[in-house]
Amino acid sequence: MDQAFMKEKPVLPLVLKMSLPMVISMLVNSLYNIVDSFFVARVSEDAMTALSLVFPLQNMTNAVGIGFGVGINAAVAFFLGAGNYKAANRSAALGLILSIAHGVVLAALCAALIQPFLALFTQSRPVIDYGLEYFYTVIAFSPMLTASMALEKILQATGRMKTTMFCMAIGAVVNIILDPLFISGAGFIPAMGVFGAALATGIGQTVSLLSYIAVFLKIKIPVRFAIERNCGEKICRRLYLVGIPASLNLALPSFMITALNAILSTYAEANVLILGAYYKLQTFIYFTVSGIVQGIRPLAGYNMGAGRRDRVIKIFKVTLLLSLGVMAVGTLLCLAIPSQLMGLFTQNEQTTAAGAQALRIISAGFIVSALSVVISGLFEGLGKGMPSLIISLMRYVAIIPIALVLSLPYGATGVWNAFWVTEFISAIASCLLFAFCFVRQCNTADSVQ
Numbered sequence: 534m535d536q537a538f539m540k541e542k543p544v545l546p547l548v549l550k551m552s553l554p555m556v557i558s559m560l561v562n563s564l565y566n567i568v569d570s571f572f573v574a575r576v577s578e579d580a581m582t583a584l585s586l587v588f589p590l591q592n593m594t595n596a597v598g599i600g601f602g603v604g605i606n607a608a609v610a611f612f613l614g615a616g617n618y619k620a621a622n623r624s625a626a627l628g629l630i631l632s633i634a635h636g637v638v639l640a641a642l643c644a645a646l647i648q649p650f651l652a653l654f655t656q657s658r659p660v661i662d663y664g665l666e667y668f669y670t671v672i673a674f675s676p677m678l679t680a681s682m683a684l685e686k687i688l689q690a691t692g693r694m695k696t697t698m699f700c701m702a703i704g705a706v707v708n709i710i711l712d713p714l715f716i717s718g719a720g721f722i723p724a725m726g727v728f729g730a731a732l733a734t735g736i737g738q739t740v741s742l743l744s745y746i747a748v749f750l751k752i753k754i755p756v757r758f759a760i761e762r763n764c765g766e767k768i769c770r771r772l773y774l775v776g777i778p779a780s781l782n783l784a785l786p787s788f789m790i791t792a793l794n795a796i797l798s799t800y801a802e803a804n805v806l807i808l809g810a811y812y813k814l815q816t817f818i819y820f821t822v823s824g825i826v827q828g829i830r831p832l833a834g835y836n837m838g839a840g841r842r843d844r845v846i847k848i849f850k851v852t853l854l855l856s857l858g859v860m861a862v863g864t865l866l867c868l869a870i871p872s873q874l875m876g877l878f879t880q881n882e883q884t885t886a887a888g889a890q891a892l893r894i895i896s897a898g899f900i901v902s903a904l905s906v907v908i909s910g911l912f913e914g915l916g917k918g919m920p921s922l923i924i925s926l927m928r929y930v931a932i933i934p935i936a937l938v939l940s941l942p943y944g945a946t947g948v949w950n951a952f953w954v955t956e957f958i959s960a961i962a963s964c965l966l967f968a969f970c971f972v973r974q975c976n977t978a979d980s981v982q
């Protein structure tokens with residue numbers, strides 16, 4: 534299969550071709566958490582609070598699976614662009630093996646931590662019971678999730694975005710269908726409540742994995758799984774060089790949510806539900822941008838490997854404009870219908886009103902955050918994991934002291950304002966890193982040539 538189109542096709546049509554399938558699949562995939570939360574919220578507010586509390590640990594597995602997958606994607610795309618097919622094959626094989634191992638280790642670790650973790654934030658027995666029932670079930674499917682993410686990123690590195698869209702979407706659709714059936718029951722299927730929501734999610738993830746396996750068995754692609762005795766160390770180093778920072782990038786929101794839950798719970802437990810609901814809702818906005826960024830990662834890596842830095846700059850500009858448009862739409866929705874959005878997750882009028890206010894405040898940082906998200910994604914596609922990690926540290930760690938300081942005079946409202954304050958600071962830092970780590974290095978390389 535010829536990937537030359539990645540360095541020859543006009544940039545805008547190319548970015549749209551690569552990104553639109555990922556945007557669609559990411560939007561469908563975002564329904565995993567939305568649908569779970571929507572139906573679980575109908576069980577009780579305690580059940581929804583429980584899902585909000587376990588989300589950080591659940592997200593850890595997703596972060597490692599997707600983040601290490603980004604490392605696989607960057608390596609495979611780079612080697613394909615450089616014409617080194619043996620190295621691409623080795624990267625794919627080692628990446629898959631390590632991804633499965635990560636899933637097993639994370640499942641065991643998170644299962645051991647969940648009980649003391651929940652006890653940090655609530656003494657409510659129903660909330661704790663709901664949290665354990667959901668988490669133990671969903672975490673058991675971690676190896677399937679991490680293997681699925683590895684295969685997805687390998688396919689994306691070859692430019693097969695429509696294929697990954699189908700595989701991701703079919704699992705999400707299965708989850709959407711099973712959620713109401715398993716949670717509320719129907720016919721011979723008993724009502725399983727929170728356990729049913731977790732089981733539906735795990736089955737959906739397994740279906741996606743089986744779809745990826747079928748693709749690799751049936752469709753001809755330019756990557757084969759091959760390992761040689763003397764290739765492991767260098768390939769592993771390359772995978773982890775990008776995979777670790779990318780995983781940390783995605784895991785940092787878990788750390789941030791945990792810290793913010795600790796601050797918010799001192800004012801009212803409903804604030805934990807509001808923060809959890811916000812993170813479910815923002816997936817529609819940020820997953821859309823993430824889909825665009827995922828589409829351009831292999832383009833950036835391939836063109837850099839082929840020595841086409843001019844196209845990398847053009848790809849960045851087009852991606853940024855598209856992302857700014859998405860963020861503008863998200864901002865308008867949060868300002869226009871915040872109560873309706875928050876009402877998806879709670880029937881309590883006071884919680885809905887407080888959540889609507891939070892959405893209006895937080896959305897002030899959406900548009901400017903496009904800079905940080907796109908620049909961070911570009912760095913990952915180019916194999917520059919450390920600058921990407923620095924941007925994520927700005928967005929997800931710096932917010933904690935800002936929220937703590939603002940909460941002292943303003944309470945929970947101060948925490949919501951910390952979001953947009955942090956995004957403005959992070960955007961400035963991202964632009965400086967982009968100028969120093971990419972533009973300046975490209976200019977230096979051109980002058981040397």
